[in-house]
Amino acid sequence: MNEFWSTLRELPGAFAWPWWLCALPLPWLARRLLPPRRSASAALKVAFGDRLDAISAPGGGGSSGGISVFAWLAWGLLCLAAARPQQLGPAIAPPQAGRDMMLAVDLSGSMSEEDMTLGDSVVDRLTAAKAVLADFLDRRAGDRIALLVFGQRAYTLTPLTLDRDAVREQLRDAVVGLAGRETAIGDAIGLAVKRLRGQPAEQRVVILLTDGVNTAGALTPMKAAELAKNEGVRVHTIAFGGEGGLSVFGFRLPGTGEDEIDEATLQAVAKTTGGRFFRARDTESLSGIYAEIDALEPVQRPGQRVRPRIERYPWPLAGAVALALLGFAAPLRRPA
Template sequence: MDGRAMSLAAAMPWETWPELQLVWPWWLLALPLPLLALWLLPAVRSHAAALRFPHAARLSEVAKLGGRGRPGRGPGLLLWLAWALLCVAAARPQQLGEPVQPPQAGRDLMLALDLSGSMQEPDMSLGGRPVDRLTAAKAVLADFLDRRAGDRVGLLVFGRRAYALAPLTLDRESVRQQLQDSVVGLAGQETAIGDAIGLAVKRLRERSDGAGAPQDRVLILLTDGVNTAGLLDPRKAAELARDSDVRVHTVAFGGDGVMSVFGFKLPMPGGGDEIDEATLRAISEATGGRFFRARDTEQLAGIYDEIDRLEPVERPGPTLRPRIERYAWPLAAALVLAVLSLLLAGWRRQ
């Protein structure tokens, strides 16, 4: 063996071999039970009349010839091995697998979507055709949901009041279905931003109390207007979110009061909608989140891409070594040996 081979052999410690262990090793104490049974239990003696055979000498010679094969030793040895393998299987051998580092979800993510009357303004473009704001927001949010595998996601909508449509869940398909079924005016025509934040904080806090406090709780709020309804002031709601360790990202969504028709910019009836950017920015800053402004669908998609980077889905969990059950191997071997023993005994009798 040259020096390079010796160095390779030295670099492979014994730990690289499969590590086996017995969960219930006391089952190995049952190995000598058959011997104890033969030793302690007396042989059965027959009281029937003996048969007298006139040619006993010839019978003993036949027995000597057959003794060369030592009948019974083969089947008996197989049965002993089968018993030993059964004891090993009962001891439940396990093998430690390769170290793995499973992902660990670290966020409860609540989406809050404005369904006030202004969300039906057709000043957005999607796939080259004009659409209303809600349709554009649904398309972007659906794509955002596809990238949140592993997080618990919930959905609430708000207008005059705030309503939770989907609780925090790992079933993103149900959240997507509730999102697609949302329509303008479902929660009223006005805008209750403060109530939406308060309801989101309540749901995030309840989920944490029932399942252990998560590492991060996040609210993403999308609106195109000003707080005009509700009982809770948005800035007070931001303080409540901050005290509950909920980070709020706010997205102001809406055009500048123009609509694109065949490449021409035409003013919308009534002009653009007013958006309280100052309040939305203050909410995000108070809770450690970010404020975003989107005037079209492309900007909105870019904002959710940025949020996706700010709030990564998974982080590495603790390193684990899975335990692989190996009792099936000795159990199967014991069954095979038992069957072979029976076959061999029958062949010898024939």
């Protein structure tokens, strides 16, 4: 029996409490099985009593037939409303759940170095990083993303938000030197940790892109890494930059560049916090790194689409009330 009711509840457009439909015959059963009410008061006996009994009996020539129809219909609708009829609504998917991710981008003076290729053009490091980051943002639906930039100081341009377009716009408007010409890697990590501190654990991620050495700020990168470790923040570090050097009419002069990225410190920061270290020497390798980070920090995809049940009991309930009122009003409208 329990399986029968469970199957009935699972039918499309079915009832939440279908057992209430068993109450439909109760008035009829009560009328058939219960003894008639006998009055103890004195009664007037007349010679044509049999005819009066026939008139007052069910189906007789009295006026109770119309009222009983309203009563039966009202009772049926009332039982229908009690069974809670439901209708399946349109299918919806639960929202995606992702990470609280902080993008920390270096805007120091060295990011203006034109040693990157984007398409057929030679561009500076920041322009190349912007192009790759924009593609990365397109794949992070469900993440709350913040944008932090740093040079001599660190600043949060965009707080944690699901609005990736806002992050993309702020990134597009960022320019070299906006936060100073030096590089404060430690302060950038420290500020990111501070902004992520109040977010759910195991969801806090920092992706730090830099092309230099820590030359400014109050925190050393390793001290900031310890703070990140204590707060459960993973820091993925990306050392980004080509060979550098001088260029003439778009052609690079060999032997004029010098790699000044502190890879050892960036590796130590990533290892301390449980993150990964990456080295990108061109736009293609940087794009591959962000694709790898995308796999390391997956976004939880939506679950199975579900169809919510919409309650429809107000309609039969309103019908029952209306029929009950009509049943009471019908005898009042008959002429005396």
